[in-house]
Amino acid sequence: EIVLTQSPGTLSLSPGERATLSCRASQSVSSSYLAWYQQKPGQAPRLLIYGASNRATGIPDRFSGRGSGTDFTLTIRRLEPEDFAVYYCQQYGNSRTFGQGTKVEIK
Amino acid sequence: QVQLVQSGAEVKKPGASVKVSCTASGYTFTGYYLHWVRQAPGQGLEWMGWINPNSGGTNFVQKFQGRVTMTRATSISTAYMELSGLRSDDTAVYYCARDRSGLHHDAFDIWGQGTMVTVSS
Numbered sequence: 001e002i003v004l005t006q007s008p009g010t011l012s013l014s015p016g017e018r019a020t021l022s023c024r025a026s027q028s029v030s031s032s033y034l035a036w037y038q039q040k041p042g043q044a045p046r047l048l049i050y051g052a053s054n055r056a057t058g059i060p061d062r063f064s065g066r067g068s069g070t071d072f073t074l075t076i077r078r079l080e081p082e083d084f085a086v087y088y089c090q091q092y093g094n095s096r097t098f099g100q101g102t103k104v105e106i107k
Numbered sequence: 108q109v110q111l112v113q114s115g116a117e118v119k120k121p122g123a124s125v126k127v128s129c130t131a132s133g134y135t136f137t138g139y140y141l142h143w144v145r146q147a148p149g150q151g152l153e154w155m156g157w158i159n160p161n162s163g164g165t166n167f168v169q170k171f172q173g174r175v176t177m178t179r180a181t182s183i184s185t186a187y188m189e190l191s192g193l194r195s196d197d198t199a200v201y202y203c204a205r206d207r208s209g210l211h212h213d214a215f216d217i218w219g220q221g222t223m224v225t226v227s228s
Contacts, residue, residue, distance in 0.1 A: 044218035047215060050216075056214075090154075093212060
């Protein structure tokens with residue numbers, strides 16, 4: 001099983017700041033089959049990024065993903081009030097696993 | 108529009124079984140794998156397994172082997188997840204989610220609204 005470790009656990013930032021979230025895999029993720037999701041309280045997760053760097057339909061371009069192999073990053077260029085949420089990475093190349101999540105909170 | 112609608116909340120006693128439904132609309136049900144993901148209160152996402160709505164084939168995480176059954180009824184575009192031998196640590200929100208494309212190795216682009224299952228004596 002591929003274990004995904006996200007860091008930091010919590011990110012305290014102000015609106016307008018840049019957020020950088022990390023996702024590290026215990027072994028290489030084949031074909032960059034890595035996704036990022038956003039989840040707000042009481043809601044289902046929402047797909048942001050697939051294939052490590054492709055924005056899903058309707059996702060603003062302030063969200064970007066990059067990486068390959070075992071190291072992946074989600075960047076939110078300028079935080080909007082609605083971006084404060086929990087973010088999960090997921091690999092789908094070898095079965096499916098999720099990271100434990102990073103909470104982006106208002107500083 | 109494309110959506111997945113799940114059945115309502117359930118309260119079960121330890122040892123009982125629960126069956127959650129997930130009804131698809133707005134797309135060809137048999138064209139996309141469906142997955143089940145659960146989330147315990149205050150915890151992260153846990154992938155449970157998938158069903159191929161076309162063939163009925165399934166694959167589960169080892170920890171659920173013997174306790175989980177995933178089925179589908181193509182005539183009504185509905186998938187089901189049944190979990191037996193419920194324990195208190197099965198208390199969670201259960202989601203169904205669709206593969207983004209028909210290629211199977213893909214992210215989950217459509218999610219159901221979630222079904223809260225509470226296991227309590």
